[in-house]
Amino acid sequence: MAEVLRQTEREAGPAAHARWVRISHWIVAASLVTLAVTGVLILMVHPRLYWGEAGNDLTPAFLELPISRNYKHGGWENRISFFQDSSSPVSASRTFDIFNQNGWGRSLHFLAAWLLVIPGVVYLVAGISSGHFRFHIWPRAAELTPRRFRQEVVDHLHLRIRPATGGPQYGLLQKCAYCMVVFVAFPLSILTGLTMSPAVTAAFPFLLSGFGGYQSARTMHFFAFTALVLFVIAHVAMVVLSGFARQMRGMIFGK
């Protein structure tokens, strides 16, 4: 298959986006938008991040985000110490109603996650077996030179953007960005997401030990999401700068 791909490109010029690339691209794009919106909605219910296994309104946070009225927590009553010593953990009852749309927010998040995982697996298998990763995504040894890298950074900073070919003929920085997204940010998001499932971690406890606990996984899930959002912003900007109509035609119709 890989051999065929290389041969076709030699004979017929630059390849277009393969159909499976186009289909999985748009499904993942729709899924990612849904995951981002519902992810923020879920975070708004408890906009505090922690490190380790446990964290809640009665323990210190690693980061507090002012993104909902739940951020201003307070109004706890019936404070009781569990143990005798002065540093004992406590119980307290919440006295106020919180913002909470998780009834649909969580379920929509998980539905969108299925739409990420299923095409994601197809994309990985097809990407390896077709040679797409090897020939288009993974930077070649010859182009991975400091000089080339520096040149591409300078070109991007001056907005000297190569015009679009409408196919997978990617620049060095572009390949690096796609590698980070495909092989780091997406897998990290999915694995830290699974680590927040008590049924999954009962079966696979190494997820909890690997990420340093439930709340650490939740915090990393948030930062992986932030990285993906930054990527999407840069990606859309580059599509516009390199020729929006040409790129959209390439990714929708494959020509």
Place this chain on the structure above:
Amino acid sequence: MKTQLITRRRALIAGAAGIGGLLVPRYWKDLPPTYGNILRMGDTLTYAAHRTLLPGQSLVREYSRSDITSFPATGTTSPGDGKQPLSEQYRQLQSGTFADWRLSVEGLVGSPGSFTLADLKRMPARTQITRHTCEEGWTAIGGWAGVPLSLVLGAAGGILPNARFVVFYSFDDWIDSIDLLDALHPQTILAYGMNGRDLPIPHGAPVRLRVERQMGYKSMKYIHRIVVKDEFDDGGEKGNIQNGWAWYTGI
């Protein structure tokens, strides 16, 4: 050109059909209603996937006493406050330190009956220090003492062969249910103690459920009645689904 018998597309379609074929006949009778709601269909997909792909009786991580953290009490924290239909009944039981409390075990068990708090405390106890995972996003580690639900069902004559679900009723007027895999799980207990003392009222006194492989809201507080059924009962307007929440929350 040679005709390919197995193309990638055919392999993918066959794989998807195979997974569907495994999931559907095994579970279609026992799946929660979705009322045509696509979100609830997604919940059902997750439930079927977990039940098919994950080992049935794996235990959640247990912690040591020094790992115990502060623990917010949310939802109902004082069922005797007069806001619920059973408030008066709860207040009377509370003033008698729950000596008159009874757990009624009904439905598809060998000999339906009721248990006092002392009855439950006489049964073999299990203590476990586990992480409570709230759907809101927070977690807390607490120590629980109680009796495995499987022992209580056994003391009521054991479940009958056509049993499918265990339904719980609480003093704050909720109805919830779990399947038999969770009901008979070794860490699914009816807890009467928390962190070495009697279970405090804000955390569900006298007895609460602990379902450790699901989100916190499945661990129902203030339990007074258990019914074993042969079909799914969504609890109507007192249950999760009709209130817009997932029934299965292993995720």
